[in-house]
Amino acid sequence: GQSLEQPSEVTAVEGAIVQINCTYQTSGFYGLSWYQQHDGGAPTFLSYNALDGLEETGRFSSFLSRSDSYGYLLLQELQMKDSASYFCVLTGANNLFFGTGTRLTVIP
Amino acid sequence: GAVVSQHPSWVICKSGTSVKIECRSLDFQATTMFWYRQFPKQSLMLMATSNEGSKATYEQGVEKDKFLINHASLTLSTLTVTSAHPEDSSFYICSASGTQSSYEQYFGPGTRLTVT
Numbered sequence: 001g002q003s004l005e006q007p008s009e010v011t012a013v014e015g016a017i018v019q020i021n022c023t024y025q026t027s028g029f030y031g032l033s034w035y036q037q038h039d040g041g042a043p044t045f046l047s048y049n050a051l052d053g054l055e056e057t058g059r060f061s062s063f064l065s066r067s068d069s070y071g072y073l074l075l076q077e078l079q080m081k082d083s084a085s086y087f088c089v090l091t092g093a094n095n096l097f098f099g100t101g102t103r104l105t106v107i108p
Numbered sequence: 109g110a111v112v113s114q115h116p117s118w119v120i121c122k123s124g125t126s127v128k129i130e131c132r133s134l135d136f137q138a139t140t141m142f143w144y145r146q147f148p149k150q151s152l153m154l155m156a157t158s159n160e161g162s163k164a165t166y167e168q169g170v171e172k173d174k175f176l177i178n179h180a181s182l183t184l185s186t187l188t189v190t191s192a193h194p195e196d197s198s199f200y201i202c203s204a205s206g207t208q209s210s211y212e213q214y215f216g217p218g219t220r221l222t223v224t
Contacts, residue, residue, distance in 0.1 A: 031211055042112075042201060042215035043152065050211075087151065091211045094140055096203075098152045 004099030022088035131202030138204035
């Protein structure tokens, strides 16, 4: 089977940097994705790592280490609108397996 | 581009009745669509994979006779919750893979189902 672990909640100050870690177990996958979901809204795609290393997209960066079965999402220059749930997702050929999600609260 | 819509956005029905939820890809063709279920403050659980022109593939533990899925065209998939019970109350979300990459999925806004 597959499993993912993330912290359930994280609180950070506006303007700061926060890292959301994700560890996983799987027999095989194509890559690790990250999705953001605001309360009552649809998940939206943030980033995807097919290879080990860091992927940067604006204020967001994502990292993958297959040897460590570990990844993280880094959010810089936090804004109040970044308060949301963040899911790490094991990505297969044409399917997604969602982690439990991390609820990020950004405070002034 | 890559917009997915769902209808209705919320629905209240009585126990024992059936409810149909539509998922449409508005500006692209989706050979495959996915249906998820999400309980409050929990993760998305994949229910089934909907393939255009063929039977859906259901995840373990999901009753195919209760959650009927039809993918009649490249832009429309429907989920029918049959003989709904209060425990079926949940947030149902569909998604479709984009045309540029198979790993990025586009999600509909979700349907909040409440069974009384």
